[in-house]
Amino acid sequence: MRLVKPLAVLVLLIVLWWLYCHLTDIDPLVLPPPSAVWESLVHQPGLFWSNSLDTLRIVLIGFSISLLGGVAAAVLMTRYRLLEETFLPLAVASQVIPTIAVAPLLVIWMGFGQAPRIAVTALISFFPILINTVTGLKQVGEPYYDLAASIGASKNTRFRKIEFPHALPFIFAGAKMAITLAVIGAVIGEFVNAESGLGFLILRGSSQLETQLMLAALVWLAGMGLILFNLVRLAEYVAVPWERRR
């Protein structure tokens, strides 16, 4: 099984972690042993569950917005040169601004509540989808346009039957990046505007000097990220069968 090697390394790391705690005098506040983290996980499953769902909700809404928005923007930009020339450089430039710096500003503008957290998530995951979709649409190539013209296809038909399917593998590549970024974005949103969620738990663990809580929340975050990423991969497997056959 493919998972054996990564799992083996993981187990090894945990063993080393345990050994380090056991053999040195490290303060449990700085690095709690694996058992403490395990306790935290096992004793309060409800706490992690409900906070995970809160984070998950933000991730999914933000990701959906960036997916739909990114694809729509890419389609418009490919269709209308003027839009591309005007807005694509702006989109690229906006990536230079660290989202974590924008997050507090969004709280000021959008108030407390879910909105700024969703906005941060959507913003951070928008760009990979946009740029990948644009690339995919532009890669179609002259011979396909000739083919479309020779069989009398209208621009819309050409888009539906040739350009969009061609871009699908690219969209999924962007989506895989975007979903992982969305998780990061949701946590950044929670750091800045803490009400609930796994990011909120990390902050609480920090302020209450419960490092094991922080680590436990990280475990849940990692799990969530992995599951979401693989769900996108699964969707790709189903929707883009032709790339598989290579």
Next chain:
Amino acid sequence: MAAITPILEIRDVVKDFTPKGKVIRAVDGVSLSLAQGEFVSIVGPSGCGKSTVLRMVAGLTGATSGEISLRGTHIAGPRPEVGIMFQSPVLLPWRSVLKNVLLPSETQRLGGDPRREAMELLEVAGLAGFENHYPSELSGGMQQRVAMCRTLLRQPDLLLLDEPFGALDSITREILNDELLRIARLRDMTVLLITHSIDEAVYLSDRVVLMSSRPGKVTGEWAIDMPTERSLETRELPAFGRYASDIRESLGIAHRGDDH
């Protein structure tokens, strides 16, 4: 011999391209007529404008001046009676072979039963059993056969071919040459073929036309007088060799004639 009305008329066609303000004359007054059922090849050095001529006949670009008409009607854009095949198969990788062949039936209304027609075409092309395969699973030659079936789905009268076999090995090329000829004769199609291979041109055609390098003009025409039945023996005939070397010689002159 009674006068044969041309099905395709290309008259004094000129094509200029204007990249960044400069004017580049790709085609400089080309005239050519094709009669119903004729198989004509255009050969010439790279960049001589032969592909441009084909694209104009296909309605993919317009002529700067001159006239191209099919059965008397001016060609202003792509037409269902005109089918075109390119050097690369341009198949859609996400569709099966059958769905690729059926593509023209989705963009224009075709009479009859396109699906049955597609299956028949695939069988004639030797691809029976491959309907549900994907292009990536086929060899280059097979992909071009699928492209050929797709082009033939609309039953065009005029078939335009832009070096369709250029990317294939010579064995596959010769096999597909024969298939093309067979299908063209079966359906009484008029064919205009662009090729770099003089042997291919002589083998397949009733007439071979030579174009000079840019700006392209017709500098030679050969009526190929050989038995209609083309086969391996055809390539051994002394006449074949004579035509081929004649054209090759003229091509050398046409090629040297450019000063780029």
